[in-house]
Amino acid sequence: MVGLETKISDLRMHTPLLAVSGIFGIEYSKLSPKLPGVGAVVTKSVTLHPRSGNPEPRIIETPAGLLNSIGLQNPGIQRFLSEQIPELSVLEVPIIASVAGSSMEEYVVCSSLLAPRDEIDAIELNVSCPNVEKGGIEFGSDPGVLRHLVAEVRKAVGSKTLIVKLTPNVTDIALPAQAAVDGGANVLSLINTLRGMVIDVDTCRPKLGNRFGGLSGQGIHPVAVYMVYRCYTSCGQGEKGVPIIGIGGVSSGEDALELILAGATCVGIGTAMFRDPYDAKSKKSVFQRVEEYLRTYIEKRGIHRISDLVGKAAEVSSLGFE
């Protein structure tokens, strides 16, 4: 690997940047077929059965962010397999399929249907979903449940690269992180959205149809940086260390580099795409902007490859506390 080339588990990417789940869709590639700067894409979470999603309004802009409650609207695994995979396979980058569910069985069934497909390079488990069998607590917030879930999915997918996307709505993210690793995850990706709410002072009602939603965007970046750092220092380092995909509020090269220095091997970009989607013609997309910044940074400092910087901020903790 040289420069920005990145290898994570068995995925090879030409930049460490990913287009995250729920934002990227095949329509974006019609605006710009080559997807400059994008190392890999993650599909919108698919569920066993089709879901029509939450009542509108589904989004509200917040200061330096976005609150969303889409509700995982998707056509279901069958149509995903028959319609969306062929559409996505024209992309020249690794494709990661995101899976969601409301019961363990749903995750297992979907994952087992996706694992044999060669077009899919890895499976990402979206565990920010409410566990219906346990009163609606997110799968990702209960380490015991999470470990069991990951272990069952691992059995179903064999040696396929398995990524677990952690929810930040927990007291200490190191616990679910370790649980996912124990269950057999190859890669951790964090963070998903933070739970939030906006109330309309004129109507005195929540602004979102589903009342609350997930916060993303520039405002959550420091939370993402901390949580990547926490996971890296607890289960990302050393021989048994599991690589991390850092996601959360990245809109500039600096933001991406911070996550890398905190311990992320790859960086995901989502909300920033709404403002700066792919285009190579008239102006740079957020991916191009970030890619150029990282390239310039390592060249100027004579750093051979970006992976040399992973977790650098965690190296010198001479003061002895985490």
Next chain:
Amino acid sequence: MKAVEVKEHRIKRYDELLTLLGKELGFECIWPNREANEVVWEATSGATCSFKITEKHIVVRASRPLHGQEMASEVGTIVHHEFEKALWTWCKRNPERGDQLQKALYEPAQDFPEPEPPQHLLWRVLENREWGPEYYVLTFGVGGRSRIDPQPGQFMHVVCDPDGKDTLTDDGRRRGYALTLRRPFSVHRVHYAGFDRRLLATPKMLPFEISHIIRRPLSKMDILYKLVGEGTRSLSRVQPGRLLDVIGPLGNGFNIERERTAIIVAGGIGVAPLVALAERLRYLGTEVYMYLGAVTQEHLQPILRDAAVQRGFIHGTEFCERIMREFEEIGIDVVKVCTDDGTVGEKGLVTDILEGDIEAGSIPSHSVTMYACGPLAMMKRVSDVARKHAIPCQVLLEERMACGVGTCFSCTCRIRGKDGKVEKKRVCKDGPGFNSEDIVW
């Protein structure tokens, strides 16, 4: 009259129309005389028919031999825009053939290029002015080589804070915070290079020249917006000369049928996309009835963009007359202005006045399509009126958007599919134009 210079392919088109026409009536073309703009046809019966194209009409002279010797002739004239609609009287005397002719002439619209795929563009702001209370009109200058042809009902997805963009500079350092989302604005008016919209009134030129003009590049585009939040407020502060980052044109606009008549109903800021629609319908020679509703006179001011109007020097009846003249200019003779408070035009809700006119028979309710845009309750009301009188009706929906291209599923609405099942459709991609009957209100 002097010979009119026309492009080869347009002459060919006109000839094709005449050939079809002639054949249907049993004539064969024997002598096209382009310089005199006349074509002569002959039938096996010996009858002849000549079409002479003048500035205003097509003069049709048909003669048939009578008793072997005498020639009885009929002269008819057809106004150009009627010819395009195949409503000319001579055809009607042979109703069967007349109908066939109408079918032959009514091919799917070849005049308009297929919409270009949406593009990511940088457009210059030429003007950005307030014309009503917190109502602004922003004019974009479109690059000379643009091949975009925005359809009525489509929208542009705009970054409203260009300075916010500067905080996310190209060198990758982060300096501040920008608005997370773009804002969608429907296309209000389009301007084509060198085309005077008053030509839409009655074609003073030959029909094939008008469709030739439509192929000219887009030179300017207007959006009409109201200050409702952070994004629009930011946009109102953009000075002329700045470049704005836009994506578009996006969405499925109105599905324009080649009906002879259209009724357009506007509610407040909903008038924005309907002006583009009215102009496009006039290109097609449709007869348009326009209903403009607003809470009060001020909300209609941006349509006129007149400083005297804005400052209140022109109001009431005079204002009403100005609006009517604005639309008469493009050939719309019936413009009903209604305000809730009666400051201009008729007092009352536009939907009530519309319903009253339909029931009184003062506007047609057959072979008519209705188009509406405005507050949700108003569009629902229009849809009720349309359903009651079996008039097909289309409305333009709006919903908070993030990606604007169909990937994120933020902007969904409930639409009844053909099988009767209710589905969540995306306003940005499956709409914004929808048949009012399919919407689950």
